[in-house]
Amino acid sequence: MNLSQITHPNQLHGLSISELQDIARQIREKHLQTVATIGGHLGSGLGVVELTLGLYQTLDLNCDKVIWDVGHQAYPHKLLTGRYHCFHTLRQKDGIAGYLNRGESQFDHFGAGHASTSISAALGMALARDIKGENFKTVAVIGDGSLTGGMALEAINHAGSLPKTNLLVVLNDNKMSISENVGALSSHLNKLRFSAPVELLQKLEEQFETLTHIDSVPELNRLKQGVKRLLVPKMGAVFEELGFTYIGPIDGHNLEELIATFSHAHQLTGPVLVHVVTVKGKGYEIAEKQQINYHAQSKFDLATGKAITSSKPKPPSYSKVFGETLTKIAKSNPKVIGITAAMSTGTGLDILQKQLPGQYFDVGIAEQHAVTLAAGLASEGMRPVATIYSTFLQRAYDQIIHDVCIQNLPVFFCMDRAGIVGADGPTHQGMYDIAYLRCIPNMVLMAPKDEAELQQMLVTGINYTNSPIAMRYPRGNGYGVPLKEEGWEPLPIGKAEILRHGDDVLMVAYGSMVYPALQVAADLSTQGIEATVINARFAKPLDADLILPLAKKFGRLFTLEEGCLIGGFGSALAEALLDNHVVVPVIRIGVPDQLVEHATPEESQLDLGLTSSQIVERVKKEVQLQLAVQVLRDDSFVQKTTAVVIGL
Secondary structure (H helix, E strand, O other): OOHHHOOOHHHHOOOOHHHHHHHHHHHHHHHHHHHHHHOEEOHHHHHOHHHHHHHHHOOOOOOOEEEEOOOHHHHHHHHOOOOOOOHHHOOOOOOOOOOEOOOOOOOOOOOEOOOOOHHHHHHHHHHHHHHHOOOOOEEEEEEOOHHHOHHHHHHHHHHOOOOOOOEEEEEEEOOEOOOEOOOHHHHHHHHHHOOOOOHHHHHHHHHHHHOOOHHHOHHHHHHHHHHHHHHOOHHHHHHHHOOOEEEEEEEOOOHHHHHHHHHHHHHOOOEEEEEEEOOOOOOOHHHHHOOOOOOEEOOEOOOOOOEOOOOOOOOOEHHHHHHHHHHHHHHHOOOEEEEEOOOHHHHOHHHHHHHOHHHEEEOOOOHHHHHHHHHHHHHOOOEEEEEOOHHHHHHHHHHHHHHHHOOOOOOEEEEOOOEOOOOOOOOOOEOOHHHHHHOOOOOEEEOOOOHHHHHHHHHHHHHOOOOOEEEEOOOOEOOOOOOOOOOOOOOOOOOOEEEEOOOOEEEEEOHHHHHHHHHHHHHHHOOOOOEEEEEOOEEEOOOHHHHHHHHHHHOOEEEEEEEEOOOOHHHHHHHHHHHOOOOOOEEEEEEOOOOOOOOOHHHHHHHHOOOHHHHHHHHHHHHHHHHHHHHHHHHHHHHHHHHHHHHO
16 A cells, blocks of 8 residues: 555554555655655654554544644654645645644644643543543553653553543653653663563463452452562553553564554553653664754755755854853853753753753753752752743743742743744744743843843843843844853843934834844835834833833834734833823734744744834834824814914
C-alpha cells in the first residue's frame, strides 16, 4: 500500500509486518523531504513511526481516541490521518499546523502545544466515557521529557487511584526532550532501559492465572503480588505502586513486539503504562547522532544535513547575545544563577552551562518549579535569572504571584520569544506577558529596542534588588548594532528616551516595535508629517514625567507594541493619562483580540496591521481626522461669533 492512499488510520488493519515496515519507510521519506524543504520538528516524529503504526494497528480510530503530548511527535499521526496531500503546507500560513489542532482533523482529539498535558486530557475523556456509559479506548502518548512536568505526575497520581477506569499511557522514552533530559526520573528511566525484559513476569502471571480461585486465597494472592514486585524493574515498580499496570521496556522500533504488547495492554483493566524505548531521529543517521540540533530544523540539505542559509551574514540572535552577556556577567558575580526549564539551547543558557555549570540549573519541563526555585535562591541573596519563553512562563503564573511578587523577592525573569514567533502558531506566540505581568504588584517590566539595549537591561535586572523585574525580547536576530564586551551601564528604572523629535505626531513604542516606529516616522517625514518617537523601555513603571506633558502638547498619542492590546502597553499608557486627568485620544497599535495562527512573522504582521506601511496609513488617517475636527471646531467658532455680531 502506498502512504498517499491512506486517508483513515483503520486502513492499517490487516496489513502484514512487511507492509507496515514499507509504510514506515514512506513516512520517514515524506517526513524528511518535507522538513528539509520547509523546516519543522524532525527528531521526535522520526522516532515514533513504528510506535504510531503499531498502536493504530490495534485500535479502531472510528471511536478510540489517541491523545498526543506536545505535538512534536505527531507528524506520522498527521500523515496517517488524511493529511498526506497537504503535508507540504506544514506550519505555513493557511496550511496544516505543526501541533495538534481540534479544528483540523477528527483524529486530533486534543490540542497540544505545551508539554505534559496528554495524561490529564486522556483521563478526563476516559472518565466522561464511563459517566456516559460509552465504550471506547483512550490512549495518552507522552515523552519521557514531558514526564518531568508536574502536571503529568499529578495526572498519574489521580489515574492510579481509579482502578476501574481503563486508560492506556504510552511512555515514548527516547532519553531526550529538546535537550538531554535531567532529573531523578530520567536517571531511573536510564537504569530501566538496561533492566531485564518483562517476558518472565508475563509468563509467571500466565501460570498464576491457571490457578483457580487464586484471588480468594490470601496466601497465594500475596505470593503473586510479591513475585510481581520482584520481577518488575525499579522504575516500573514505582508505576505499579502508583496504581498502574506496568509493561516494558519494549523496543519501539520492533513492530511485532509493539503490536503484541499493545494488543495485550488493551485487554487489561484499569490504568496501564507501556514503556516504549525509541531513538530520536530514527532512520536519519545525522539526526540520530545530533539529537539536540535536529530536534527541529530550518530548511536543510538532506544529503549533508547542513542548514540552507543565506550567504549574507546575519546579526547575532537575541538569545545568543543574552547567553554570552549573561555568562560574562556571571563570571564576575558568583551569585548570578541561570535557570531554564528544558530550553538551554533555545534560550542561550547552554553557553552558561558549558562555561559555568555550577551557576546553571535545568529543571526539566517544570516552569512552576523553576519560578519557585528562583524565589528560594533569591531569598538567600542569590541573583536568579529565570530564562523562560514568554508562552511557557504562563504555566507558572500562580508561582509568580505567590512565591515571588507577594514576598517581593528579586527574581529576574527573562522572557525569550516575546511577541510574534511564526510557524509554531497560537500555542507559542508570546502575546500575553505584558498584560499578565503588569497587573501584579511589585513587578517591574522592561523591553529592549535592540540587542545592545538588551545587554544594558541584563545588567539593570541583575543589579536591581528592590523587587521582581522582568524583561521581554523577541525571537530571531538583532539589528547588528555595536555590542560591548564589558562595562555595561544599568538603566535608570522607569525612564524612557526620546529618539526622534517632530512637531506633528507623538509615538511611544515598546521593545521590538521601536525600530518599526522609527521607520514609520521616516516614511511620514517624506509626506510632510514629523513625528516624535519615544523608546518607552519600561511598561511598568512608565515614564509619566516625560510622556504626559508631551501627550498634552500633541493632543493625542500613538502606542506601538508586539503583544495583545487588551491589558497591554497601550492600555497602561491610557490608564496613566486618565489617572492624571490628561484626556487625549490614545491610538493603540498592537495585536487585537484574536489568536495569531501559524505563518511567517512577516505574514502575521501583515494580517495584524503591524507593518510599517500599514502603520503609516493609520497615522495619516488619524492626523487627517484631527485636522478635520479642528477645522470644524474653528468654523463653528466663526459661525457663533458672526451670529453674535449680527444679533448686536
